[in-house]
Amino acid sequence: MSTPADAGRPVWEVAAPPGGWGPPWPQVVEIVRLIPHTYWTLVGGIMVQLHAVHAGMQITRPTRDVDMVLHIDTGATSFSEVREKLEQLGYALREPMGQGPVHRFVRGDSDEEQVDVMVANHLPPSLTQKALRRKVFEVPGGTSALRKTVNCHVVVGSETIVLSIPDALGALVLKGAAYLEDARDRQRHLDDAVVLTCTVSNPMADRDRMIGSDSKRIRALWNILNDRDHPSWIAVGERTALRGHNALRILAETK
Incomplete structure (x- = not known):
């Protein structure tokens, strides 16, 4: 209930x-x-x-x-x-x-x-x-x-x-913020962000839900993860990585 x-x-x-x-x-x-x-x-x-x-x-x-x-x-x-x-x-x-x-x-x-x-x-x-x-x-x-x-x-x-x-967008916002604020373990934040982007089912709708500093935090992730050869993408497998990479690209685009 x-x-x-x-x-x-x-x-x-x-x-x-x-x-x-x-x-x-x-x-x-x-x-x-x-x-x-x-x-x-x-x-x-x-x-x-x-x-x-x-x-x-x-x-x-x-x-x-x-x-x-x-x-x-x-x-x-x-x-x-x-x-x-x-x-x-x-x-x-x-x-x-x-x-x-x-x-x-x-x-x-x-x-x-x-x-x-x-x-x-x-x-x-x-x-x-x-x-x-x-x-x-x-x-x-x-x-x-x-x-x-x-x-x-x-x-x-x-x-x-x-x-x-x-949800996936909220979790990615947290990871983008952590990547920007916490320099001690940035690779872990990127690894987590890749997994999360691979779970995004409707990136265009999620992009429209962004508020405040969300877009800045998402773009911070994209600035590093736009490289398909980044080790974080390799860890999830090629097909899954392609889906996540496309989702993150759409999320990072200017509305």
């Missing part, structure tokens, strides 16, 4: 891939049982996995953490509320080095289980989230991505869970 917070969102039915979902999927299931999908949207590596499986592609993106963007702007929750619930599950908020923003929760003897809890960029000052006397990390492109979400009904083991994720 839909709720006012997610009424009207597209719904995807996603079966488990061959062999099932690997780690950190047990964490995802545990978290969404306590913190419903109306409170947060899943991003990061698991988001890319869901897009790939929904499009019939193989999972090639390993990840070790769960990445959450909270629905602060709707009033659904707050960082302090989600922090309290994660602490009930045994996670602890890690204070970062220096003056950086907070976002990482860890659990386990070696902190091997990680959850990154973030908020969208461009929140009004009245909704600024803080913890440990610091701001919470604001995701570049997050505001746009949260306006382009779908509900995924995901089969995990013997149960079906509901997750909110950005």
Whole structure:
């Protein structure tokens, strides 16, 4: 049953891939049982996995953490509320080095289980989230991505869970923003972007849905990935790469 917070969102039915979902999927299931999908949207590596499986592609993106963007702007929750619930599950908020923003929760003897809890960029000052006397990390492109979400009904083991994720365009906007903002791991962002472009079914319609800085972020990806010989395209196979390359080209064209 839909709720006012997610009424009207597209719904995807996603079966488990061959062999099932690997780690950190047990964490995802545990978290969404306590913190419903109306409170947060899943991003990061698991988001890319869901897009790939929904499009019939193989999972090639390993990840070790769960990445959450909270629905602060709707009033659904707050960082302090989600922090309290994660602490009930045994996670602890890690204070970062220096003056950086907070976002990482860890659990386990070696902190091997990680959850990154973030908020969208461009929140009004009245909704600024803080913890440990610091701001919470604001995701570049997050505001746009949260306006382009779908509900995924995901089969995990013997149960079906509901997750909110950005659709293909929203996910690509996040990856374009990450590519521009995060110089530490640009190749990973490009690899993810290639997988996501290969899942785009109607690039012309998606291009018409772009807002704000979306087009700049998409063009940043195209400026690198227009080369069909880029290693990121080779990884997905020739036929799939051709489809994704054409989709990204159309998305990057000026409206």
